[in-house]
Amino acid sequence: AQYLKRIVMAKCTTKRSKARKRFHFSASRNRRKNNRRTRNKLECVNAVLKDEWNQKEGIQENLRKMGFAMDPNKILPIPLTKDLHTNPSLCSTTNWSVEETELNGVNSIVPSEGNILEKQTALSRLKNPIRRRVHVPRIPPCEFEFVMYMVDKYNDDYEAMAMDKKNIYQETPSVIRKRIQKVLSLPDLQVKYLKKRGIIPEGEKTPKRVPEKVMKRWQRWEATKRYLIKEQKAFEEKIDLKDRQRREKRMLEKKMAKNAQVAI
Template sequence: MKIKKQHRKKKYLHKLNRKRMHIKQKSTGEVNCKPIKDAWDFKKSSLRNMKEMGLANDPNKVIKIPNFKQEKVRQAKKIVNQEDSDSDIEEEEVLPVPKKEVVEILEKEARARRARKFMLPKPQVEFITYLLDKYGHDYKAMAKDKKNYYQETWKQLRAKVKTFMGIPKQYSEYLASKGLLDKEEDEEELKKLAKALIMDDDD
């Protein structure tokens, strides 16, 4: 007796836009990198585009990872054929990718200094500013404070204060609220001030 195949009943889903779904599935995504996006030619293949920009389409072909098995096979063939060490099997040389304008722009962007986006959470800022207001830079007194719930050592609290002082945006707001800094003061001056305070604490 043959077992009948059970076919799931196909349902037409009205909420799905088949055309839009097909386009989304076919799409490989947008290029977010502006230099590559500007230089991209949609009439050419991705391989050709990358090659003309001076970029590698497949990094594994440009930077080869040594293969233990292939190396042992090469050595075995060398012993079997009784070849001299000078007449090794020629390996395919990968030519360096020529540097183009896009590569130079990308390298320049990679070397450029980025703004620090790290920010401390609000509760932590409130705790640090509370300690600074009450004890100044007396870290040993901070460690004995009743609000030090996690029993952090004076060195741990000092590290937290230094981190806070190293964030110009949050530290400038604190200094401005105390009337110690003009809001329009240059960020570089603030960094120098924070560095000087940190150096004083180390002493």
């Protein structure tokens, strides 16, 4: 096994990687350090820049002292689209252009003629308000079917939902409650659920938001359904109790008749 291991290691390592790991005694460490320090130094061709350039400072600091900008976007920032939606007054900013003029040896920035936008008045803003895009979460059909199944079977008993066989991910009652609240908080899915349950007719045109009257009717229907289920369970338990008592009485009579025959 060790022989095979050596063969694999020999194949993995190359001459270049071995040479990189060796220590070169003949190489000068100080020369390498100086070369690394002076390798990427800029050589100024312009005589004016060469006189003003300080090699001990960085590029950004040298440009700032000379009156230049390293990043033009910091000097003349372009507003983002999302900022224009939230603040329409940014649309009325002037369109700037750079013209080369000699003022104390520094370029000046002046607005170009004919490109100045008219300021938008408050009245025009009210007439044409910017529509904000409303984020509507997307619910997959399987999630909607899961919520319908759980609500129809257990109503608001989340602990029983957690024990159901369709809870394949073994989610806790609180997680299931959040999932159900998220689905039923969307107006479109509320209408879809009420239509599937027959509370709203299928062909009837309904608004996007469920009316309060319909929601109250649905709540009354749910309460009635819970009451009927409870009464049915109590009735079944009562019938089972009577059947059990009748069965026990019949068995006791048979036992007494058998004992009487044995005694005779």
